[in-house]
Amino acid sequence: MPEKFLCIHGHFYQPPREDPWMDMVFPEGSAAPARNWNERICRESYGPLAFARRLDGSGRIMELLNCYEWMSFNVGPTLLTWMEHQAPEVYARILDADRKSAERLGHGNALAQVYHHVIMPLASDLDRQAEVAWAVADFEARFKRRPEGLWLSEAAVDDRTLEILADEGIAFTILAPRQVAAVDDEGGQWRETDEGGLDITQPYLVELSGGRSMAVFFYDGPVSQSVAFEGLLRDGERFWQRLSGAGSSGLLSLATDGETYGHHFAFGEMALAYVLAQTRAGRDGWRNTNYGAYLAAHPPKRRVRLRQASSWSCVHGVERWRADCGCSTGGHPDWNQRWRGPLREGLNAIKTEMDAHFLGAGQKVFRDPAQGLKDFGKVLAGLWTPAGFGERHFLPGLDEQAQDTGFKLLTMEKWALSSFASCAWFFDDLGRIEPLNALTFALRAMGLAQRTGCRDLEPLLLSHLGQAASNDPVMGTGLDLWNREVRPRRETVESLLAQALFTLWAEARMPASGKSGTAVWPGVEVSVEVGGLTNDDQPSGKAVIAWRHEPGLDRCRWIWEQSESGDPMASCVRVESPERGSLKCVPGQYLPWEKRQDLAVKWVSGAEARIWSRELEQAAVGVYLFNSFREAQRTQTVAEHWERFWAALCWTWIMGQVPGRGDLLGFLRQTGQNHPDAHELCRRIGEAICGFLAEKSPDWRRIAFILSRALDLGLTTDLWAAQNTYWLRRERGVTDAEVARLLWFTE
Structure with a gap:
């Protein structure tokens, strides 16, 4: 029986969203209620792929499959930087997947990626060399090995780009079959070809100047197209049948945007997990592999010549990134791209x-x-x-x-x-x-x-x-x-000072007179010292601004003039800078929407946390004062006031701080139907369960008690993160049958 290998590649990338002064991603309104698109897509795609649900016939979880462990992938360096700090559990699964695949296959699943996703044929040599060198360094720091392969932005390629890859020790890349111009017949004779005349079940060699060379894989275009655009991910078995029918020997390779799984197609990660599980089991003779492993076992026997300055997403080469070539997303057919x-x-x-x-x-x-x-x-x-x-x-x-x-x-x-x-x-x-x-x-x-x-x-x-x-x-x-x-x-000394002062105030960290506090962003730190009040009773002081990687410091003095209207955005920060003289910033007038929204998020998050803490204090008393109902009583006296504390009362009861009280339970269950605080309460409960599960020795009885009480209230607790945490403990041999049942696992 001929050998059949499947390699599914996911290209995971988000546009750089970092503010170039603060070096962090600020709120993006179109992603709401998420803070930004990185956060939203991580929840819809990157996270689910790290913990893909495989369900039995009754809807219970049989397995949480780490898809990254069984697929080839690249993740953009700027996205990984965000993920490392904002989604560490997903980031850890990605690193672990590469390590485990390397142990299994001798070669890791992860590929490097051009650092800023620039179109390489349109870049200067200085830029191309930096982009590849930075990509390799980022990869080494994260995956603790040299990358064997590198994903080119939009698969945009020319021979000079491949030479730069070869100089950095890259062994292979992945391209679309229509990017080939000619192939040899193993006898040294070249013939022109297109994607229909190329055997894509094997890697090829591109010969470069100076005796260098690069191995190239070509993915299956029609099947990849079906995955990305034709709804193949709606059904796992249908996905499998399409794949198993597409190849009879050698390598079947797919390549799509990784966001296809879960973001573009909801629950697409489950269809992918189903297919990966089939290859893991060797169904129909198929075996799972990655490009590095396949290349080591099947080195190229034939050569190809590439179409210079070609890509996978523009039929005109690389014109999409410099001209009105006609390629677009198709959403506005009457628009032009002359810009x-x-x-x-x-x-x-x-x-x-x-x-x-x-x-x-x-x-x-x-x-x-x-x-x-x-x-x-x-x-x-x-x-x-x-x-x-x-x-x-x-x-x-x-x-x-x-x-x-x-x-x-x-x-x-x-x-x-x-x-x-x-x-x-x-x-x-x-x-x-x-x-x-x-x-x-x-x-x-x-x-x-x-x-x-x-x-x-x-x-x-x-x-x-x-x-x-x-x-x-x-x-x-x-x-x-x-x-x-x-x-x-554009950030200035005065705008940075305004944001630093507002941040310290919103987070209830504003220092007292003679004290100092620091507002920290990844790209800059602002240390504020409060000197006292001016003659007009306005706070004033000194500040030091330190930029990341730069030893020099910017120093200034400031006065924060509060607005008589009570509107903090109408306050004025006045700055005396040795370099620029007298300056001022009124946040509501001078800051862009993203920065104002970030300050608003800091305030509302802090205010909500303080209010929740006070509500819990009141609920801790209220649960004892909630009297049982009298004959013919259907709800509590002044129910509208009790409803105000519904979430805190639920929390207090669920956490077991009071014994079961029938009328209280009934009131909470009845009031909870379509209650506006229900979603946030369910999130809090799930977060608490995660914390209990992560303890060195989990209190299983307590966890089961909380889960059961939440069910008694009819709450649909957000268990996604808790299920993930339990699965990680299970992989280390730490389990509990009752908690597993309540978390919807089969065991």
Whole structure:
């Protein structure tokens, strides 16, 4: 019987969403009620793939399959950075999946990815080398091994890109079959071909200059298309039948956006888990593999030549990322994408100037500016400290100010590269969030360029943006968008101080006179010292701003003038800066929506937590004062007041702080029907159960008691995270039959 191998690849990527001053993802209104799209898609796709439910006929959970352990995958470095801090349990499953697959197959499932998802054939050599070097460093830091393969953004490729991959030790990549131009016949004769004339069950070799080469896999286009766009994930068995019928020997390889599973198609991860379980069991002779393992066992026997500057998502090559080629998402057939050209040209123009500035100014601080840029990825990945980088790359004898300039130059290049992420051109309009984010990254990079001695590049960029226009007349031209949406995002000393003071106030951490407090974001810290009150009884003090990786500090004095209206957004922060003089910031007028929303989220989260704590204090008394009903009584006297404390009363009863009381239970059950606080209460209960399950020695009786009482109230507790936590304990041999039953497991 011929050998049959299945490799399903998921390309997991989100556009860079980080604010380039704070280096964190701020609220995105379209993702609500989630804070941002990373959070929302993680809950819909990345998390479910790490804990995919496999159910029996009665709907109980047989297994939580870590799909990453049985599929090939790449995850964008910027997305992994977010996930490491905001979804650590999912992040840990991804790392564990690569380790276990390497133990099983001798090669890990994970591939590296171009760092900022730039379109490589459209990038300069300096940028391409940095993007690959940073990707490799990030991968090594996370997966503790060198990457064998690397996913190219949009599978966009040319021979020069492959040469750069080969120089970094990359052995293979994955492309669409229509990207091949010619194939040899093993006898040295070349013939032109298209996707229909290529045997995609084997890897091929691309010969490069200087004796280098790169192995290339080609995924199955029709089956991948069915998965991504044709609803194949609605039924696991149907998915399996399509796959098993698509190949008879060799390798069957699929490649789609990873978000297909769960985000684009709800519960798609369950269909994938079903298929992966079939290959794990060897059904119909199929075996699970990954690209590295298959390449080691089946090295290329034939060569191919590629279509230069081609991609998997544009039939015109790479025109989608620089021209109105006709490729779009299809949602607005009457729109044009003529804005793509000016956007690309403008960003290219300022990047060329910034690169020249980096290499020129860099000669005064770096031993080798280009090599320093490549190795800066090791600092971003945490492999090197800034001090360690300085020892290797700074010229001897540099003072702190010169070192600060060096790190500003490197950070300038980081954000300039971010502005070229492919998503800025992929969609249908200039006014979308992705192009606006790209321009925001450019704004930050230009600011750093100017601070390190470069001329003001904004007029150069705007000369190109003036030639671009949104399809929506309300949005206007590129200049309109720049002035209305992008320029207000620029951070200043006064805007940072305003956000720091507001954060400390909203989180009830505002220091007393003579004390200090710190507001921390990943990219910057603001330390505030309160000196006392002014003659007008306004708080005042000093502040120090410290930027990540940069040894230099910004210092200033401040006064926080409170608004007489009581509106905190109308307050005014006045700053005296040695460099810029007297400045002011009124949050409601000067801060962009994302920053105002973040401050609002901090306030409402803190206020809600304080109110909940007070409600629990009241409920702890109220449960004892809730008298039993008299004859013909159907509800409690002044029921509307008791209903106000419904969630806290439920919590107190569920946690067993009072014995069962029949009329109280009935009242809570009746009041809970469609109660607006029910969803949040169910989330709190699930979170509490997670905490109890994570304890070194779980109190199983207590957990079962809480779950049972929640059921008695008719609550639909959010058990997703609790089930995941239980499964992780189960994998370590820690189980309890009753808790498993209450969590809807088969055991």
